[in-house]
Amino acid sequence: MYHWEVDNVADLQLASLPDQVKRELATFMDAVVIVDPMEYQRSPGGPRKPLRTLYFGLQNEGLVTFLVHPPDDLVLVTRIQWPGE
Numbered sequence: 001m002y003h004w005e006v007d008n009v010a011d012l013q014l015a016s017l018p019d020q021v022k023r024e025l026a027t028f029m030d031a032v033v034i035v036d037p038m039e040y041q042r043s044p045g046g047p048r049k050p051l052r053t054l055y056f057g058l059q060n061e062g063l064v065t066f067l068v069h070p071p072d073d074l075v076l077v078t079r080i081q082w083p084g085e
Contacts, residue, residue: 002033004075013080021082025064028056037068037075
């Protein structure tokens with residue numbers, strides 16, 4: 001099973017977010033790693049890309065970019081965007 005981590009830049013972005021947003025992101029990323037991260041919310045027939053950017057949050061107001069690295073079962077969050085941040 002995959003696990004997720006944040007890189008140094010995303011860690012700084014995460015630190016500036018409200019606690020509720022941090023929980024929403026963690027819940028979202030937990031769902032991403034339970035299934036195949038390259039398939040999670042992928043458009044039918046769309047290409048399998050190791051670098052993904054997806055919406056998260058109660059109203060899809062945030063964006064998270066992550067890199068899937070199958071040899072290490074790693075999903076590395078590289079950027080987090082949230083309105084007002």
